Amino acid sequence: MSLYLLVYLLWCALIVWPPAVFSAAGLTLAQLISAPLGSETDSFVVYQCRRGALTAFVHSALPLGYLLGMLLRDLPPHTDMLLEPAFSWWKLAWTLALIIPIYALVKIAEWYRDNWALHPACKNLAQYCDSNTSLSSLIASVNAEYKSVQKIIISTNETNKIIVTGNWIIKVGFYDLKFAQQNDTIMIVKTADTHQLSPTSGGEQFINIEVKSMRRNCVLFHIRINSLDFKDLQSNVSRPIVILPNIVFHKTIIEKFIEVFLDQISLNDKYETEQDLELCIGCMQTVADIKLYKQCTNAQQRGEEEVEQCQSCGCRPMWCADCMGRWFATRQDPDHPETWLSNKCTCPLCRQVFCLLDVHYVQVVRS
Ligand SMILES: [Zn+2]
Ligand SMILES: [Zn+2]
Ligand SMILES: [Zn+2]
The missing domain is CATH 2.30.29.30 (Pleckstrin-homology domain (PH domain)/Phosphotyrosine-binding domain (PTB))
Known part of the structure; x- marks a missing residue:
């Protein structure tokens, strides 16, 4: 396989399936040729029709681009060989490479009539x-x-x-x-x-x-x-x-941890308050029903000297159990999930250290 073919195939792959860095750098087709496409936000449907047509045309012209590149680089087959009357595979390749983009153009012209009304999307x-x-x-x-x-x-x-x-x-x-x-x-x-x-x-x-x-x-x-x-x-x-009943959704390691986290904290004492609960500042969807305060004893702290001692957090309940579990999980060593449950974490706000035994559900009591 020639070096030119390899480079061209790589270039085609980058055009057809641009990697994430390309779109971040503004190098996808739609980003490079953005002016005639108009604004996606202002006229979404027409923008998508134009973008689809442009993409179809550029993709259809890739084989022709390869052959033109060969001519420019003076690689065989040369023009005189192509003009000979006898059949050759190169001639067939050239014919196909010309027909495909012409067909694409005819199709696009057909779609374009009546402001894209005949486009498959419309x-x-x-x-x-x-x-x-x-x-x-x-x-x-x-x-x-x-x-x-x-x-x-x-x-x-x-x-x-x-x-x-x-x-x-x-x-x-x-x-x-x-x-x-x-x-x-x-x-x-x-x-x-x-x-x-x-x-x-x-x-x-x-x-x-x-x-x-x-x-x-x-x-x-x-x-x-x-x-x-x-x-x-x-x-x-x-x-x-x-x-369908045969579909089983895989849980992420964090989701699995949150389940265990919720089970564990439901065993801890409840924290009673007379104040109304606010919305969780993490998800803004459920009430903040978690209070952190130290309840673990030193004996429960694995007896290791170097382990940081838990402290008491003075923050009011601001997080729901799910968000607290997620916060706890994301502060742990991702390579050692077996240590997560026995590890510690810091309060998202005051940074005081807590362990799983210090996480309490809040119970509103009315006097
Ligand atoms: Zn939440
Ligand atoms: Zn705190
Ligand atoms: Zn603790």
Whole structure:
């Protein structure tokens, strides 16, 4: 294999599957050629149609780029050889390399008519039109929902992402985007697969979800996300996601620890207070029901001289049990989870040292 072919293949791989550093440095296709694409925030649908068309064209021209590069570098086959009447594989390669981008251009021109109305994405969206809604009003509503802050974006890689807005589930792919309207869509977690990153790590789990609209003629599509993003997705879609009984979600080591942490602290004494509980400052979702105060005795502190002594924290309850467990876990040595339960941690605010025996649920008592 020639060096030129190797370098060209590497360059193609970087264009098609840009690594994270490329997008951070603004080197993906959509970032390099951003001016004609317009603003994704202001006109999401048209932006995605343009981006998909541009990507399709650039990808389709990659083989031609390779052959042109060979001509410029004066590598064989030379022009005179290509002009001979006899058949050669190089001629076939040149013909195909020319036909593919021309076909892509013809397709793009077809999509472009009527302001991208014939683009597969707009055709997909048009399936949600009825007597009261036109395609342009649907596009406007998707744009407005994308612009609002009430959405989540789950990036599956540098070019693909899943967006959930108030009414839509949108999958952005290489060339295309797919829409499903939340109120008539069924989502089913069909399969899950785990990829081992290293022998010690628990591996990364990916789940594949079928997104099926109940409308006639709407094609179903699949989304594939890291199982860590599932909760986020689940809490942002308006309908329950069906999980097939054979799917088992892997817990991260932190989630497993939090379960044990919660079991352990429920055995500790309760801390009684007359004050109302505020919202947890970690998650802002549940009440802050945890108070730290020293209850362990020195005998329970593993009898080691060098172990830091627990102190009493004077902070009012500010954290929920989940957030405190997460805080505790993230302050531990990730390579030695077997030591976490017996280790210590510091109060997130005053930095006083505490152990698991010093974590207490708060009980509000009324006098
Ligand atoms: Zn919390
Ligand atoms: Zn404190
Ligand atoms: Zn302690």
